[in-house]
Amino acid sequence: xxxxxxxxxxxxxxxxxxxxxxxxxxxxxxxxxxxxxxxxxxxxxxxxxxxxxxxxxxxxxxxxxxxxxxxxxxxxxxxxxxxxxxxxxxxxxxxxxxxxxxxxxxxxxxxxxxxxxxxxxxxxxxxxxxxxxxxxxxxxxxxxxxxxxxxxxxxxxxxxxxxxxxxxxxxxxxxxxxxxxxxxxxxxxxxxxxxxxxxxxxxxxxxxxxxxxxxxxxxxxxxxxxxxxxxxxxxxxxxxxxxxxxxxxxxxxxxxxxxxxxxxxxxxxxxxxxxxxxxxxxxxxxxxxxxxxxxxxxxxxxxxxxxxxxxxxxxxxxx
Numbered sequence: 001x002x003x004x005x006x007x008x009x010x011x012x013x014x015x016x017x018x019x020x021x022x023x024x025x026x027x028x029x030x031x032x033x034x035x036x037x038x039x040x041x042x043x044x045x046x047x048x049x050x051x052x053x054x055x056x057x058x059x060x061x062x063x064x065x066x067x068x069x070x071x072x073x074x075x076x077x078x079x080x081x082x083x084x085x086x087x088x089x090x091x092x093x094x095x096x097x098x099x100x101x102x103x104x105x106x107x108x109x110x111x112x113x114x115x116x117x118x119x120x121x122x123x124x125x126x127x128x129x130x131x132x133x134x135x136x137x138x139x140x141x142x143x144x145x146x147x148x149x150x151x152x153x154x155x156x157x158x159x160x161x162x163x164x165x166x167x168x169x170x171x172x173x174x175x176x177x178x179x180x181x182x183x184x185x186x187x188x189x190x191x192x193x194x195x196x197x198x199x200x201x202x203x204x205x206x207x208x209x210x211x212x213x214x215x216x217x218x219x220x221x222x223x224x225x226x227x228x229x230x231x232x233x234x235x236x237x238x239x240x241x242x243x244x245x246x247x248x249x250x251x252x253x254x255x256x257x258x259x260x261x262x263x264x265x266x267x268x269x270x271x272x273x274x275x276x277x278x279x280x281x282x283x284x285x286x287x288x289x290x291x292x293x294x295x296x297x298x299x300x301x302x303x304x305x306x307x308x309x310x311x312x313x314x315x316x317x318x319x
Contacts, residue, residue: 055264059175061109071269080121083272084283091140091148094200100175101162107177113269116170123170128194130163138180181235186242207274246288
């Protein structure tokens with residue numbers, strides 16, 4: 001299966017680069033007015049929090065954030081190295097095409113933008129980007145392995161699953177919420193890129209299957225201070241001990257870039273570089289105990305229980 005062919009025109013590439021620089025320049029004021037970039041500190045991989053608070057309210061809060069800044073800068077640097085493949089994991093099932101994948105669940109509102117480019121740094125339009133992740137309790141939805149669900153009622157649900165087609169710039173956007181954690185895994189989002197029509201089967205052809213994560217410092221802040229997440233305690237797995245990315249000396253290709261908008265909404269983004277033909281070999285992500293890892297073999301604990309305490313009291317979220 002081939003990706004859409006894009007002619008290699010150096011003049012066109014230069015114009016695209018110049019146009020992108022102009023776009024970023026025009027949005028400098030918007031970035032300053034609407035968001036704060038969360039900067040890493042010390043040897044922390046990824047991003048951590050500056051001053052301010054993360055909000056609740058689910059995806060409805062994303063619309064209230066107004067016009068979103070463009071998270072993709074004009075200079076790609078070494079971004080055009082192929083994105084390495086990770087396990088699809090045991091918790092994948094059928095998705096539906098939609099931007100808002102929350103099904104009404106509460107959580108820290110997260111606008112996720114993923115950009116798909118080819119090895120020549122050209123946008124790849126009209127390909128399918130599928131994502132899936134847990135709710136804030138650390139449970140998945142759907143008819144999947146029992147260890148993936150926190151609640152029997154979630155077997156017939158589809159929350160936090162969906163796919164979108166990339167636009168002319170190769171970008172797919174999702175309105176979702178920050179994931180929860182479960183035993184044996186760092187907090188993560190699964191991603192799969194397909195060409196042609198959507199195929200739900202785990203073994204369907206894909207340009208890449210991978211996972212993106214959040215920095216340890218950001219997880220610590222959210223699971224300590226956010227009203228919906230703090231009752232579940234700190235994740236028991238860090239980036240270094242994670243069985244999917246823990247073996248990578250440089251974890252930055254797998255850590256989402258994060259900004260906090262003024263109303264407390266999170267904007268996260270990442271660029272994926274995909275092969276032109278599915279038959280090309282892919283690099284594999286190195287887990288803490290070998291390549292790829294089982295992707296959540298132990299799954300979420302039953303009924304949302306955590307080793308360091310029960311879930312917070314209160315009514316279940318709307319879903």
